[in-house]
Amino acid sequence: MRDVVVTGRGVVSPVGNEPDAFFDALAAGQSGIVPADDGGAAEAPASGFDPETWQTPRDVRKTDRYGQFAISAGLQAWHEAGLADAGVDPERVGIIFGTGIGGMTTIEATYGEFFEGGPREVSPHFITMMMSNAAAGLLAIQLGVYGPSWSVSSACATGAHAIGDALRMIQFGDADVAVAGSSEATLCGLPDAAFGRMGALSKEGVSRPFDERRDGFVMGEGAGALILEAEEHAVARGAEIIGRVVGFGASSDAFHMAQPDKTGRGAAAAMRNALRSAGAEPTDVAYINAHGTSTPFNDAIESRAIVEVFNGHAPAVSSTKGQIGHLLGAAGAVEAVATITALQRGVLPPTGGLEQPDPECEIDHVLEAREVPGAKLALSNSFGFGGQNASVAFAAK
Structure with missing residues (x-):
């Protein structure tokens, strides 16, 4: 391929x-x-x-x-x-x-x-x-x-x-x-x-x-x-390369039309599938642009899935929805632009509005823009009503 x-x-x-x-x-x-x-x-x-x-x-x-x-x-x-x-x-x-x-x-x-x-x-x-x-x-x-x-x-x-x-x-x-x-x-x-x-x-x-x-x-x-x-x-054709798309993973919760499966199995499966598609290990990932909707269920479940998949490794995590809201069907594409640009610049965007991290969300939150020179791999997560989950793996050029 x-x-x-x-x-x-x-x-x-x-x-x-x-x-x-x-x-x-x-x-x-x-x-x-x-x-x-x-x-x-x-x-x-x-x-x-x-x-x-x-x-x-x-x-x-x-x-x-x-x-x-x-x-x-x-x-x-x-x-x-x-x-x-x-x-x-x-x-x-x-x-x-x-x-x-x-x-x-x-x-x-x-x-x-x-x-x-x-x-x-x-x-x-x-x-x-x-x-x-x-x-x-x-x-x-x-x-x-x-x-x-x-x-x-x-x-x-x-x-x-x-x-x-x-x-x-x-x-x-x-x-x-x-x-x-x-x-x-x-x-x-x-x-x-x-x-x-x-x-x-x-x-x-x-x-x-x-x-x-x-x-x-x-x-x-x-x-x-x-x-x-x-x-x-x-x-x-001599084009300037901004970054790479190296993997993609998808899954279905098969649980509920509007609520994510509380076990986080679907979110975890999408991330694992993206890593497998990219030929990467969890320890290769420097950053996750989370789905992070600001809803009680989603954020706790996504955090749980991240902890499960990365098993001791703690990639930095932020959600752009804290600043731009939830763009529904457009969210994944807009957040992909943020993710590939973060790798290009070596700077991670923060999670707007996050001041008191929930103890149920035990992940490495980006509270202010963070420089990460040399970051090579990032995931962009998107989870939709109907239990449809997707994760895209991006790499620096």
């Missing part, structure tokens, strides 16, 4: 809409969480996002917000990788881009228009705006590429699964280059009400992963994208 490298990154987030600005904000402890405009639950909206940076006004009107995020992140990554003028074979470029929910803002608005005004009030673009594979299709059109293209939808594990699929696509020779990532835009009434009814949202409006006072997550929005490329292809 071919070695796979990362040559481009793109991000839309509550703390920055460009990879280096995003990571600088994380390292500085900047938070993108704000009170909701309508007095509801706190949220983490994409900061200063302008869809017309990458799309015409006409195309913006025909694209759901989640699709706008996807185009922005994907094109950022494409340009950082130097692919815009590289003359790559368009039939050898794949796109694996997912979402947990899809065009929710369009769905919610259209239902209101339909019930108030009838069928004639429904946009002819409704279907193509709300469908979950819209982002992959939009990017293929925008880039003019003809390789394998599909969407992944596995709740909050979506982004990690998309990267895992892209990794294998390139390893097995189905493409030379892949745009991999995920996007989500659900800061609207229905998801807010639904997660609130589930008791999943923080009543205090604070995201504090692994803190003993944590009481739920804060919902955010955004997108993340990576350009994955066969190493020989990247070297042949």
Whole structure:
């Protein structure tokens, strides 16, 4: 199988809409969480996002917000990788881009228009705006590429699964280059009400992963994208290599649709599978970007799984959700951008909001940005409703 490298990154987030600005904000402890405009639950909206940076006004009107995020992140990554003028074979470029929910803002608005005004009030673009594979299709059109293209939808594990699929696509020779990532835009009434009814949202409006006072997550929005490329292809065109994707692991809890298995077996299996895929030992791992949602169950169970898998070795652990909230289906891809950049810079981002570590979460917490020169291997964990778990192993270049 071919070695796979990362040559481009793109991000839309509550703390920055460009990879280096995003990571600088994380390292500085900047938070993108704000009170909701309508007095509801706190949220983490994409900061200063302008869809017309990458799309015409006409195309913006025909694209759901989640699709706008996807185009922005994907094109950022494409340009950082130097692919815009590289003359790559368009039939050898794949796109694996997912979402947990899809065009929710369009769905919610259209239902209101339909019930108030009838069928004639429904946009002819409704279907193509709300469908979950819209982002992959939009990017293929925008880039003019003809390789394998599909969407992944596995709740909050979506982004990690998309990267895992892209990794294998390139390893097995189905493409030379892949745009991999995920996007989500659900800061609207229905998801807010639904997660609130589930008791999943923080009543205090604070995201504090692994803190003993944590009481739920804060919902955010955004997108993340990576350009994955066969190493020989990247070297042949003189691309700058940011890092490597060296392993991927997945598992299923087969336990509950919304709660993780309290034994942590699924989370542990995903991490073990990622290490096996990477040909690595637990002691090789310097850092874990945790799923770390700030919910009582998830953080304790993930901590337990980390302790079990690493068996005395204590990799540094942080969760970016303390600063940007939970981006649902986009979380894994945005956190992958943070993880690969952490290895590139030799700096680990902290867990925002963490002041009183829960004794049940006995791991090496990164409380402030930490320099780790020479760090070689990191995992990015993502666990989704439905019991779907994924872990991606990244290596320094």
